[in-house]
Amino acid sequence: NAGVMQNPRHLVRRRGQEARLRCSPMKGHSHVYWYRQLPEEGLKFMVYLQKENIIDESGMPKERFSAEFPKEGPSILRIQQVVRGDSAAYFCASSPPDRTEAFFGQGTRLTVV
Amino acid sequence: QKEVEQNSGPLSVPEGAIASLNCTYSDRVSQSFFWYRQYSGKSPELIMSIYSNGDKEDGRFTAQLNKASQYVSLLIRDSQPSDSATYLCAVNAWTGGFKTIFGAGTRLFVKA
Numbered sequence: 656n657a658g659v660m661q662n663p664r665h666l667v668r669r670r671g672q673e674a675r676l677r678c679s680p681m682k683g684h685s686h687v688y689w690y691r692q693l694p695e696e697g698l699k700f701m702v703y704l705q706k707e708n709i710i711d712e713s714g715m716p717k718e719r720f721s722a723e724f725p726k727e728g729p730s731i732l733r734i735q736q737v738v739r740g741d742s743a744a745y746f747c748a749s750s751p752p753d754r755t756e757a758f759f760g761q762g763t764r765l766t767v768v
Numbered sequence: 769q770k771e772v773e774q775n776s777g778p779l780s781v782p783e784g785a786i787a788s789l790n791c792t793y794s795d796r797v798s799q800s801f802f803w804y805r806q807y808s809g810k811s812p813e814l815i816m817s818i819y820s821n822g823d824k825e826d827g828r829f830t831a832q833l834n835k836a837s838q839y840v841s842l843l844i845r846d847s848q849p850s851d852s853a854t855y856l857c858a859v860n861a862w863t864g865g866f867k868t869i870f871g872a873g874t875r876l877f878v879k880a
Contacts, residue, residue: 688868697872698812698856711867746811748868755800755860757868759811 657681659749659760660729667766668737676732676763680749687730688748688757689722698746704730705752737767771795772859774871782879787844789874791857794838800860801833801840806873807853816842847878 660679668674680687685706690698700714704724715722719737724730734741744764748757772793781787789803800819804812818824818831818840830843840859844851854873861867 690870698870700867700869703867755868756802756814756817758814759804762811 659684659747659758661745661747661760661763663763664761665764665766667768669768670738671736674734674737674741674765674767676734676745676747676765677729678732678747678749678760679729680747681751681758684749684751684758686750686752686757687724688750689730689732690746690748692744692746692762694743701732734765737765739767741765742767771861771869772857772871774855774857774874776872776874778875778877780877780879781847783847783849785847785878787847787851787876787878789842789844789855789857789876791840791842791871792838793840793857793859793869795859795861795869796838798859798861801831802858802860802868803829803831803840803842804856804858804870805853806856812856812870844876847876849878849880852876852878 662677687704689701692698702715702722703711707726719735721733744762746762748759750757774791803816805815806812816831818833824831828845832841854875856873857871858868
């Protein structure tokens, strides 16, 4: 049973480009969470999704950021027109519908140059 | 007030000692509590979950929960240098589904 898979592991984008981060949850997990971690800081909640639904996006910046979890395929976190301040590690976690423990992927480290 | 608060540390203990990590939370309706360990440059790893008041032991780790005081702690007995990491306290809040909120983490250094 593969764990939570995130790709790419490292992503470099120039200012103004778009970044797409992918997350495939563990088998049987229908809940996905995205977190952002700045260097030397803790995890900041961004968004919580279930299949085809955004449950809580209270941690998402109002502009440039969006997330989806389609019926088929991975969850996508999209950042449009990236700026240097978007440089961070972005972690995805998943959990099954009947349990609350979340398990993390290896993260995508985004660097904006 | 932050939803989940932890002392950022660093907490330094000698090898073989007990490391005590503390966490307070603000949401009284929280039902589930977790401790994650994160090594530098790695992703968080779940090490303990606790749902009811009292102690829960797993090997060298003991989680303690006091819902009346909104307090959860993690004790690491016989600390080893390999325990040196950042420990993240996490609390679930219900928002139409469980949203897990993390504290900023406590850095632990175990000196050989």
